[in-house]
Amino acid sequence: MGCPRPCNMSVISRISRALCAIGAVLMAATGAMLTYEVIARYFFIKPTIWAAELSQLCLIWGCFLALPHLLVLRRHITVNAVTNLLPERAQKVCAAFALVAIIVFSSIVAFYGWHIFYDSFSRGRTTGSLLNLPVWIAELSVPVGFGMLALQGLVELIRLPGAGTTSLGATHE
Amino acid sequence: QEKMRISLQLPLTSHLGENLVLFEKEVEERTGGAIDVEIYDSATLYKDKEVPAAVGSGAIEAGVASLTRYVGDAPVVDVFYMPFLFNTEEKVRAAVAEGSPVRTVLEEEIAKTGGQVLYWQAYGGAILLSQGGPIRTPEDMKGKKARVFGKTLGDFVTAAGGAPTLISGSEQYLAYQRGTVDVGMTGVSGVKSRKLWEVMDTITKTNHANIEFVVVVNSDWWAGLSPELQGHIKAAAQVAQDDVRDRMSGIEAAAYKAAEENGMTIVELSDAELSAWQEVAQPVYDAYLEATGEAGQKILDALGAGGS
Amino acid sequence: MTILLILGSLFGLLLVGVPVAFALGGMGLGMLLLGGFSPLMAPQSLLSTLDGFILLAVPLFLLMSNLLLKGGVGRDLFSAVQAWVGHWPGGLAVATILSCALFAAISGSSVATAATIGTVAIPEMINRGYEKRFVYGLLAAGGTLGILIPPSIPMIVYGFVTEQSVIALFLAGIGPGAVLVTLFVLFAMLHARLWGGYTPVPKASMRERATASKRALPSVALAALVILGLYSGAFTPTEAAAIGFAAALLITVFWLRTMTWAKFWEAVRESAITTAAILLIVAGAKIFGKAIALYRIPQDISAFLAQTIDGPIMFILVVSVVLLLMGLVFEALSMILIMTPVLLPAAMGLGFDPIWFGIYMVIMVECALITPPVGLNLYVIQSVARATLADVARGVWPFLMLMLFTVGILYLVPDLALYIPFKW
Ligand code: NA
Ligand code: NA
Numbered sequence: 001m002g003c004p005r006p007c008n009m010s011v012i013s014r015i016s017r018a019l020c021a022i023g024a025v026l027m028a029a030t031g032a033m034l035t036y037e038v039i040a041r042y043f044f045i046k047p048t049i050w051a052a053e054l055s056q057l058c059l060i061w062g063c064f065l066a067l068p069h070l071l072v073l074r075r076h077i078t079v080n081a082v083t084n085l086l087p088e089r090a091q092k093v094c095a096a097f098a099l100v101a102i103i104v105f106s107s108i109v110a111f112y113g114w115h116i117f118y119d120s121f122s123r124g125r126t127t128g129s130l131l132n133l134p135v136w137i138a139e140l141s142v143p144v145g146f147g148m149l150a151l152q153g154l155v156e157l158i159r160l161p162g163a164g165t166t167s168l169g170a171t172h173e
Numbered sequence: 174q175e176k177m178r179i180s181l182q183l184p185l186t187s188h189l190g191e192n193l194v195l196f197e198k199e200v201e202e203r204t205g206g207a208i209d210v211e212i213y214d215s216a217t218l219y220k221d222k223e224v225p226a227a228v229g230s231g232a233i234e235a236g237v238a239s240l241t242r243y244v245g246d247a248p249v250v251d252v253f254y255m256p257f258l259f260n261t262e263e264k265v266r267a268a269v270a271e272g273s274p275v276r277t278v279l280e281e282e283i284a285k286t287g288g289q290v291l292y293w294q295a296y297g298g299a300i301l302l303s304q305g306g307p308i309r310t311p312e313d314m315k316g317k318k319a320r321v322f323g324k325t326l327g328d329f330v331t332a333a334g335g336a337p338t339l340i341s342g343s344e345q346y347l348a349y350q351r352g353t354v355d356v357g358m359t360g361v362s363g364v365k366s367r368k369l370w371e372v373m374d375t376i377t378k379t380n381h382a383n384i385e386f387v388v389v390v391n392s393d394w395w396a397g398l399s400p401e402l403q404g405h406i407k408a409a410a411q412v413a414q415d416d417v418r419d420r421m422s423g424i425e426a427a428a429y430k431a432a433e434e435n436g437m438t439i440v441e442l443s444d445a446e447l448s449a450w451q452e453v454a455q456p457v458y459d460a461y462l463e464a465t466g467e468a469g470q471k472i473l474d475a476l477g478a479g480g481s
Numbered sequence: 482m483t484i485l486l487i488l489g490s491l492f493g494l495l496l497v498g499v500p501v502a503f504a505l506g507g508m509g510l511g512m513l514l515l516g517g518f519s520p521l522m523a524p525q526s527l528l529s530t531l532d533g534f535i536l537l538a539v540p541l542f543l544l545m546s547n548l549l550l551k552g553g554v555g556r557d558l559f560s561a562v563q564a565w566v567g568h569w570p571g572g573l574a575v576a577t578i579l580s581c582a583l584f585a586a587i588s589g590s591s592v593a594t595a596a597t598i599g600t601v602a603i604p605e606m607i608n609r610g611y612e613k614r615f616v617y618g619l620l621a622a623g624g625t626l627g628i629l630i631p632p633s634i635p636m637i638v639y640g641f642v643t644e645q646s647v648i649a650l651f652l653a654g655i656g657p658g659a660v661l662v663t664l665f666v667l668f669a670m671l672h673a674r675l676w677g678g679y680t681p682v683p684k685a686s687m688r689e690r691a692t693a694s695k696r697a698l699p700s701v702a703l704a705a706l707v708i709l710g711l712y713s714g715a716f717t718p719t720e721a722a723a724i725g726f727a728a729a730l731l732i733t734v735f736w737l738r739t740m741t742w743a744k745f746w747e748a749v750r751e752s753a754i755t756t757a758a759i760l761l762i763v764a765g766a767k768i769f770g771k772a773i774a775l776y777r778i779p780q781d782i783s784a785f786l787a788q789t790i791d792g793p794i795m796f797i798l799v800v801s802v803v804l805l806l807m808g809l810v811f812e813a814l815s816m817i818l819i820m821t822p823v824l825l826p827a828a829m830g831l832g833f834d835p836i837w838f839g840i841y842m843v844i845m846v847e848c849a850l851i852t853p854p855v856g857l858n859l860y861v862i863q864s865v866a867r868a869t870l871a872d873v874a875r876g877v878w879p880f881l882m883l884m885l886f887t888v889g890i891l892y893l894v895p896d897l898a899l900y901i902p903f904k905w
Contacts, residue, residue: 020753020754024752024753024754027749028752028753030537030541031540031726032727034537034719034720034723035727037720038716038720038723041338042716045318045336049327052339052534059531059536059540060528060531060532062540062753062757063531063756063761064757066753066754066756066757067757075754075758076500076501076761077759077812078500079495079496079498079501079811079812081854082497083496083497091498094498095498097497097498098497098499098503101494101503101504101507102503105506109506109510109523109527113524116226116230116521116524116528123246125286128244128245129245132464135245138532139528141528142527146524168498169758178775213774213775217771217774217779223525230521231519339534341535342644343640344646344647346646347648348714348717351648351712351713351714352714353714353715353716
């Protein structure tokens with residue numbers, strides 16, 4: 001409403017939402033894999049070679065995929081003790097500043113994260129662990145997650161003037 | 174003045190730390206302070222496993238990494254983990270000597286990561302720990318859970334009929350105390366620094382693998398130095414490398430002594446037991462050759478081993 | 482001077498409302514760029530943080546407790562404990578503390594513990610005429626047990642950043658946790674004797690006790706399984722968390738029959754969101770930690786502390802005051818992440834055990850959770866009870882004293898923490 005390209009923006013938010021759901025599934029999957037691992041090792045003395053590494057990969061991807069949607073939900077942990085005392089206009093200025101900080105940080109991280117990914121990809125680096133997967137599989141999560149986070153940050157910044165909330169999150173565990 | 178920052182996983186009080194301090198002193202003296210060495214110990218900047226990427230990408234000028242950390246870039250490095258290939262000090266010294274075929278091949282491979290090996294730091298041999306009796310033969314390993322710290326060592330345990338379990342250094346003590354694993358594996362100096370005698374009573378002196386650390390510098394940073402500075406740094410590296418290699422047997426002897434004084438039994442393998450281990454180890458060599466191809470074959474040939 | 486500038490900018494960013502993770506990560510990245518260090522360190526740190534196997538325990542413990550929560554275990558636990566001790570003097574208060582302790586053995590978070598037990602216990606206690614402020618304080622403080630009794634997310638994070646054994650930390654939390662529970666129970670009974678004014682609960686019949694216990698039993702058994710599994714070395718913390726998740730699913734689906742697809746998905750989603758928020762802060766703190774290490778700040782502060790502070794008693798007194806002050810405005814995880822790298826080297830130099838110091842940090846962080854103006858547990862109780870922050874804060878101070886008293890005991894008897902992991 002009142003925003004210039006509502007359609008494109010809701011596309012980005014919808015992608016973020018879907019990525020978060022995928023992230024949640026990945027994290028729950030770690031539970032299944034590691035339970036299987038304990039049973040295999042404890043009862044059959046036959047530990048898997050994949051459970052530990054795949055679940056680690058799921059955690060990495062799961063976390064970074066969830067980040068953009070956390071911004072939509074305003075669930076990034078934030079100290080509101082001071083900003084809560086300000087008038088609403090000033091609160092929005094603070095929130096805009098915080099969003100710019102997030103966008104700048106995420107863009108830089110995504111940019112250099114891409115370099116790291118590309119370097120490992122072109123060198124064909126592997127983890128050298130029991131499963132010996134290519135390293136880039138994990139590293140790709142940084143440019144994807146933080147690239148999306150920067151985009152989502154931009155969407156939130158454009159929407160901020162009309163938004164009901166001002167803070168980007170709460171002091172929560 | 175040029176800064177040379179070096180990342181180290183271990184504390185300055187470890188023998189690798191002391192050795193880096195010696196290197197720092199040598200470099201700063203030789204270059205008249207033109208190179209300012211800064212050591213970031215205790216993994217304040219990077220953990221061991223992050224060092225190859227950090228140095229290769231130029232995020233830091235130099236770092237100390239366990240050689241096996243390069244196995245993802247260059248599988249050949251795990252030749253030092255080929256079971257019982259390096260079970261005497263002479264064999265190790267021959268393999269790591271400047272210009273030896275093994276060292277040349279490994280350093281060529283590591284160079285492809287954007288890092289250049291400056292010098293090698295000896296860490297000693299890997300041993301097995303147990304409670305209530307030694308692990309003399311593969312028979313003793315059968316059906317037991319054993320701590321490992323890498324793929325190749327895992328292959329070795331599997332080949333011997335055990336179940337390899339990855340346990341980090343910091344969880345080692347409790348994993349032994351609580352029986353999460355039955356068999357421990359570490360360098361003998363780790364027994365001393367972590368007081369593992371409180372939880373394990375026997376060391377089997379297998380020396381089934383040889384643990385080496387390398388001090389690696391970023392290739393671009395290195396190429397940007399004047400030949401004169403490079404010469405000074407190389408000379409300093411030589412001094413430090415020889416020093417730690419010469420002291421290593423003394424360090425290990427002291428660790429064994431401390432272990433014995435704290436009530437551990439130290440068991441050496443007889444020739445018959447050794448060959449029983451070597452018999453089951455063939456799959457590890459096969460896996461190595463499969464991963465490394467021609468380069469691996471060349472190294473094993475140079476050492477007169479493997480391939481049967 | 483640099484130190485003050487850096488800390489000032491960090492606090493500035495935090496206070497204008499930049500989320501904690503981005504304030505820490507952004508400060509770190511800015512310092513790297515200004516100092517001519519490679520910005521590649523930022524993405525490298527983010528990746529290497531999440532590559533820690535121990536941190537997998539975070540989503541799994543969250544899944545375990547969220548499933549049990551959605552399955553209504555909070556109410557079951559409280560009813561069962563109440564059936565056994567409700568008729569004691571101050572019985573409901575005692576039941577509340579014991580329920581908090583039991584739920585703490587399932588959950589790694591203090592907020593979850595305070596919210597879960599608070600939702601059930603507060604209306605019950607108020608109806609029976611317990612003094613409001615006492616009730617609020619009791620629950621805010623009782624909730625903090627969530628991070629002292631294992632499992633504990635702050636302990637996982639402390640173990641991760643200091644490379645200490647998380648099992649040892651978990652086991653070390655049991656002793657001080659038991660002391661704190663005992664002190665809280667004694668205080669609750671004393672309060673009932675001295676102030677009274679509530680309607681006692683009639684003694685439950687054996688049949689009522691059996692019915693209530695039957696519903697609570699599987700959750701208690703699960704908590705015992707997790708702790709005994711860790712103690713016996715059967716599982717690593719991460720595996721214990723995975724088993725806990727699987728068992729929680731079985732319990733809520735087959736035993737309690739309270740699980741639905743909608744609740745299950747809600748628990749999974751909620752755990753993922755909390756995990757991402759927590760681990761991003763850990764990762765941001767890692768970037769900041771590297772940056773300050775490159776500027777040699779922890780070393781400078783450690784050296785300064787070593788020079789100016791005389792002996793371990795002075796050290797603990799000074800550090801406790803600093804942590805209490807910091808705890809007024811900071812939340813738990815940020816405190817542990819910012820202060821541990823600075824304090825631990827100095828503490829170890831003075832001969833403190835790193836595991837002991839971790840437990841000490843956790844209790845100090847618990848204090849931060851209940852001191853105004855920023856105290857998560859205060860907020861939780863405020864919203865659950867629809868009370869004013871002032872009322873909650875006033876109810877909390879006797880419990881704060883008991884917690885600081887426990888720190889004193891812990892200092893005098895380090896084995897309170899260290900006996901179970903290392904000597905038993
Ligand atoms: Na807990
Ligand atoms: Na507080």
